[in-house]
Amino acid sequence: MIRIDDHPNGVDRVRLITFDRPEARNAFDTEMYGAVADALAEVAERDDLTVAVLTGEGSAYSSGQDLGEMGRLGSADRSEQRESGEYGFTKFIGTIEAFPKPIVAAVNGVAVGVGTTMLPYCDLVLASSAARFRLQFASLGVVPEAGSSFTLPIVMGWQAAAHVLFTAEWLSATEAVACGLVWKVVEPVALLDEALAVAGKIAKMPVVSLVETKRLLQATRLDVARAARAREEAVFSRLTGAPANREAIAAFLEKREADFTNLAGQ
Amino acid sequence: MIRIDDHPNGVDRVRLITFDRPEARNAFDTEMYGAVADALAEVAERDDLTVAVLTGEGSAYSSGQDLGEMGRLGSADRSEQRESGEYGFTKFIGTIEAFPKPIVAAVNGVAVGVGTTMLPYCDLVLASSAARFRLQFASLGVVPEAGSSFTLPIVMGWQAAAHVLFTAEWLSATEAVACGLVWKVVEPVALLDEALAVAGKIAKMPVVSLVETKRLLQATRLDVARAARAREEAVFSRLTGAPANREAIAAFLEKREADFTNLAGQ
Amino acid sequence: MIRIDDHPNGVDRVRLITFDRPEARNAFDTEMYGAVADALAEVAERDDLTVAVLTGEGSAYSSGQDLGEMGRLGSADRSEQRESGEYGFTKFIGTIEAFPKPIVAAVNGVAVGVGTTMLPYCDLVLASSAARFRLQFASLGVVPEAGSSFTLPIVMGWQAAAHVLFTAEWLSATEAVACGLVWKVVEPVALLDEALAVAGKIAKMPVVSLVETKRLLQATRLDVARAARAREEAVFSRLTGAPANREAIAAFLEKREADFTNLAGQ
Numbered sequence: 001m002i003r004i005d006d007h008p009n010g011v012d013r014v015r016l017i018t019f020d021r022p023e024a025r026n027a028f029d030t031e032m033y034g035a036v037a038d039a040l041a042e043v044a045e046r047d048d049l050t051v052a053v054l055t056g057e058g059s060a061y062s063s064g065q066d067l068g069e070m071g072r073l074g075s076a077d078r079s080e081q082r083e084s085g086e087y088g089f090t091k092f093i094g095t096i097e098a099f100p101k102p103i104v105a106a107v108n109g110v111a112v113g114v115g116t117t118m119l120p121y122c123d124l125v126l127a128s129s130a131a132r133f134r135l136q137f138a139s140l141g142v143v144p145e146a147g148s149s150f151t152l153p154i155v156m157g158w159q160a161a162a163h164v165l166f167t168a169e170w171l172s173a174t175e176a177v178a179c180g181l182v183w184k185v186v187e188p189v190a191l192l193d194e195a196l197a198v199a200g201k202i203a204k205m206p207v208v209s210l211v212e213t214k215r216l217l218q219a220t221r222l223d224v225a226r227a228a229r230a231r232e233e234a235v236f237s238r239l240t241g242a243p244a245n246r247e248a249i250a251a252f253l254e255k256r257e258a259d260f261t262n263l264a265g266q
Numbered sequence: 267m268i269r270i271d272d273h274p275n276g277v278d279r280v281r282l283i284t285f286d287r288p289e290a291r292n293a294f295d296t297e298m299y300g301a302v303a304d305a306l307a308e309v310a311e312r313d314d315l316t317v318a319v320l321t322g323e324g325s326a327y328s329s330g331q332d333l334g335e336m337g338r339l340g341s342a343d344r345s346e347q348r349e350s351g352e353y354g355f356t357k358f359i360g361t362i363e364a365f366p367k368p369i370v371a372a373v374n375g376v377a378v379g380v381g382t383t384m385l386p387y388c389d390l391v392l393a394s395s396a397a398r399f400r401l402q403f404a405s406l407g408v409v410p411e412a413g414s415s416f417t418l419p420i421v422m423g424w425q426a427a428a429h430v431l432f433t434a435e436w437l438s439a440t441e442a443v444a445c446g447l448v449w450k451v452v453e454p455v456a457l458l459d460e461a462l463a464v465a466g467k468i469a470k471m472p473v474v475s476l477v478e479t480k481r482l483l484q485a486t487r488l489d490v491a492r493a494a495r496a497r498e499e500a501v502f503s504r505l506t507g508a509p510a511n512r513e514a515i516a517a518f519l520e521k522r523e524a525d526f527t528n529l530a531g532q
Numbered sequence: 533m534i535r536i537d538d539h540p541n542g543v544d545r546v547r548l549i550t551f552d553r554p555e556a557r558n559a560f561d562t563e564m565y566g567a568v569a570d571a572l573a574e575v576a577e578r579d580d581l582t583v584a585v586l587t588g589e590g591s592a593y594s595s596g597q598d599l600g601e602m603g604r605l606g607s608a609d610r611s612e613q614r615e616s617g618e619y620g621f622t623k624f625i626g627t628i629e630a631f632p633k634p635i636v637a638a639v640n641g642v643a644v645g646v647g648t649t650m651l652p653y654c655d656l657v658l659a660s661s662a663a664r665f666r667l668q669f670a671s672l673g674v675v676p677e678a679g680s681s682f683t684l685p686i687v688m689g690w691q692a693a694a695h696v697l698f699t700a701e702w703l704s705a706t707e708a709v710a711c712g713l714v715w716k717v718v719e720p721v722a723l724l725d726e727a728l729a730v731a732g733k734i735a736k737m738p739v740v741s742l743v744e745t746k747r748l749l750q751a752t753r754l755d756v757a758r759a760a761r762a763r764e765e766a767v768f769s770r771l772t773g774a775p776a777n778r779e780a781i782a783a784f785l786e787k788r789e790a791d792f793t794n795l796a797g798q
Contacts, residue, residue, distance in 0.1 A: 403741065403745070404737040404738065404741040404742060404745060405737060405741075406741075407738045407740065407741055408741060409741060409744045409745050409748060410745060410748060415745070415748035415749050415751065415752075416751075416752050419749060419752075419753075423687065423712050424652070424655070424686075424687065424749070425655065425656050425657060425712070425715040426715070427749070428634070428655035428656060428746075428749065429655075429656055429715065429730075431745050431749075432634055432655065432734045432737065432742060432745065433730070433733050433734055433737070434737065435733070490752060493752075494748070494751065494752060497748055497751055498748055501744045501747075501748065505740065505741070505744065508740065510738030510740050510741060513738075514738075526736065526737065526738040526739070527544070527545070527736075529738055529739070529740070
């Protein structure tokens with residue numbers, strides 16, 4: 001599910017969290033959301049850990065929400081889970097959006113959906129030159145999540161955000177660094193070393209300064225992001241199972257291109 | 267005045283709106299503001315239209331407010347028009363700032379004043395390599411409009427916005443894409459095709475997702491932009507006809523350089 | 533302390549303010565904060581001055597807060613000074629953050645601490661290719677100041693801001709222009725001429741338009757920046773003299789590397 005390495009390669013005070021479901025391209029199901037949230041919460045609490053590094057096993061960073069699980073769970077179950085905030089997506093986003101210590105992401109491959117929408121909550125995003133990013137919400141008949149209707153325009157600019165959200169097209173690593181989603185693009189073989197190196201530099205600083213600095217940085221953003229997330233979740237729930245979403249899922253299962261042209265106004 | 271092409275070049279669900287007063291470099295008078303606003307409103311309402319594309323006929327995108335009309339109308343008339351929100355500038359900006367479907371701008375040439383300040387309300391701005399941008403408000407003794415005192419620092423960054431607003435200098439297409447005002451620069455001959463191509467891609471997505479995504483994107487911006495516009499309009503009205511504005515207009519009519527150096531404090 | 537040149541090199545309506553303590557790398561002590569604030573206040577008030585240009589004498593722009601003075605003053609004195617808003621840092625930042633006329637910075641060399649955190653309040657920042665920037669707060673066991681926990685993510689983007697704040701590493705002029713902290717990088721020999729040239733262009737515009745435009749630009753930012761500064765100052769006071777700050781100062785005096793690894797939770 002996930003792997004946890006504390007002080008990886010001897011880098012003190014750093015925890016490396018690896019999404020480890022390569023057979024599912026590291027898709028997030030309820031269990032994995034919870035495991036990552038718990039692993040982060042320990043970094044927040046433990047005095048010997050200062051920085052969290054996130055990466056993925058294999059060729060993907062994360063393919064996003066596990067659509068198989070999404071299909072198995074009924075819409076009511078999902079709404080309940082979202083509202084309770086105890087499990088899955090809500091627990092994970094609630095943890096990362098208010099995380100009190102620095103987070104470094106090392107995006108090793110494809111990052112889809114929540115694989116991308118988690119990135120604005122990471123303080124530094126390094127990406128392999130092989131990484132690619134996709135926000136497929138429109139093509140699924142739903143809307144952005146995780147506060148990304150607020151965070152993406154801030155991070156990427158309105159136009160780059162509108163483009164990826166309105167077209168659901170892939171963004172290359174080069175495009176992602178140009179628009180600000182990614183801080184630095186690195187050769188694949190060097191990605192983890194570079195991410196751990198910068199995490200290690202940060203981890204040498206006084207933790208009290210890091211925590212208070214991050215709290216100050218978050219102060220002008222956290223409430224706005226949470227309000228955006230609340231707005232998004234209301235719409236997301238409403239559109240899940242609506243005609244466009246049903247057509248997107250049917251087309252996926254039938255391996256054909258979706259056709260939304262007769263769904264105007266629905 | 268304007269031309270309307272629905273499904274141009276066979277691109278379904280797209281309306282192309284062309285500013286068509288090339289003899290006035292596509293300057294906006296009351297009638298053209300109203301015509302564009304109405305053409306947009308139909309896109310918002312009609313189920314067979316999903317994306318609006320804006321461009322200009324001839325060598326200009328738009329030279330901005332029609333100064334001839336501005337001169338003919340008294341200051342009181344303009345104030346009344348602005349306050350009523352029924353005609354002209356206010357109607358156009360009120361429509362575009364809250365527009366519920368995606369807008370793509372294809373800036374084919376010079377974009378002055380409102381020709382530029384409308385662009386932050388477009389979701390994607392493509393520009394011909396021959397396009398140039400100018401915010402001439404300071405040189406006319408007035409202030410930014412259309413919420414641009416808020417939108418330009420967000421889109422371009424404070425410094426690039428301050429530079430164009432404080433100097434009234436031209437911005438090239440290259441500079442405009444570098445600072446974020448423009449999403450993509452295209453060879454003049456390819457501009458409209460590229461704009462229609464991306465509009466066509468967007469128009470294939472479920473309209474419900476596009477509309478709800480745009481509403482979510484606007485949610486953190488719309489009230490702030492409107493408040494900025496209200497502040498701007500109060501100052502704009504006060505400065506219209508004041509000494510600096512009178513000197514700017516006199517210099518324009520007398521074909522000499524304006525001299526504002528004796529107007530300190532006025 | 534500082535030099536004041538009105539209409540430097542014949543550039544009308546411009547005041548050049550030069551930080552002139554090269555023996556202290558233009559560090560700010562209470563007297564210099566006050567002198568710069570007063571020199572700026574005169575630009576705000578005088579009808580014959582429209583634009584302020586800031587630069588430094590010698591190889592530094594400013595090395596930031598005078599740590600010698602900081603050491604001599606007790607923590608209680610500093611808190612009193614900060615709260616009174618009458619002297620030093622608070623007076624300077626209070627003046628520059630709400631300054632009613634355009635400010636151009638010509639960063640000639642190293643800019644550390646407040647030497648960098650003042651820059652988001654300048655409307656245009658030109659930098660010598662030899663300039664370097666550093667936010668050393670974390671390495672001193674304290675937090676960002678001058679509203680920079682708000683202004684730096686806005687200007688540089690969250691990730692670039694987090695990197696310099698979390699690592700206390702130097703930023704080159706090239707990096708500073710790439711992330712948006714600096715508007716333009718200039719050869720050292722041409723820096724002041726270019727800064728005065730753009731200041732001179734601005735100074736030819738009607739002052740009423742410049743002042744009202746700047747007020748409109750500030751309207752969406754000023755209250756947020758002040759609230760950020762208030763939050764920062766509460767934390768800064770609390771951390772001054774705390775274990776991490778004491779270790780940083782002790783290491784500085786003993787010319788050794790600081791070791792914060794046993795200070796978790798303090």
